[in-house]
Amino acid sequence: MIKTEKSQFGSIGAIPQIAWISLGHREVSHYNVAGLLVNTSSDNIYNMSNLLGLEQERPPVDPKFVDVSPARPDPSLVASVKRGANWFYWIAGLSVINSVAFAAGANFHFLAGLGITEIADAVMDEFVKQGFPSAIRALAIGFDLIAVIGFALCGYFGNKLSRTAFIVGIAFYFVDALITLLLGDLFMTGFHALALYGLIRGFLATRELKAYQRATAPASMPPPPPAV
Numbered sequence: 001m002i003k004t005e006k007s008q009f010g011s012i013g014a015i016p017q018i019a020w021i022s023l024g025h026r027e028v029s030h031y032n033v034a035g036l037l038v039n040t041s042s043d044n045i046y047n048m049s050n051l052l053g054l055e056q057e058r059p060p061v062d063p064k065f066v067d068v069s070p071a072r073p074d075p076s077l078v079a080s081v082k083r084g085a086n087w088f089y090w091i092a093g094l095s096v097i098n099s100v101a102f103a104a105g106a107n108f109h110f111l112a113g114l115g116i117t118e119i120a121d122a123v124m125d126e127f128v129k130q131g132f133p134s135a136i137r138a139l140a141i142g143f144d145l146i147a148v149i150g151f152a153l154c155g156y157f158g159n160k161l162s163r164t165a166f167i168v169g170i171a172f173y174f175v176d177a178l179i180t181l182l183l184g185d186l187f188m189t190g191f192h193a194l195a196l197y198g199l200i201r202g203f204l205a206t207r208e209l210k211a212y213q214r215a216t217a218p219a220s221m222p223p224p225p226p227a228v
Contacts (some may be wrong), residue, residue: 084202085158111191
């Protein structure tokens, strides 16, 4: 674009006048004196306009188009952790039902419950049949409570992404599965294997979530230098 001005000395001639043309958000163009189209960045044009006294306000950015939400972990990993940790609750609850059913003389038990608690109940019951006082059953009840509370705590801390809770619970339940296998209860051993599969998947998901949290954690600022 050519602009001709008059002054006290007559015609000054061709003085280049910059014309800004918007080409999107980041690229703008202007015509020079020779009429050639020149592309420059919007920041350079903005700085040039300040130097020439032609400052223009930049268009505001709509906040709804700015993504400020933090990255979130894979929902499937979170679901796997919860499913795995909740297996501990199922094991604890079914073990309680098995102990109550045995004390009531019922002829059933849940296969996913703890085999070690059933053995403790059966041993104490045999002692009573051999003439020991019935109060000895309190030993079996106390043992059952310790086992049940332990697995419930593993479920609680497992939902808090505690790998230690998963490791301890998986180790004890694996030993319990071996005991049921040695006793010849193949159905109960099979259900133990199914529960162990869910627990191990929960542990692996917990490990992945822990790695994600470490990778996305903000870098800690170094401590300030000591005052002199």
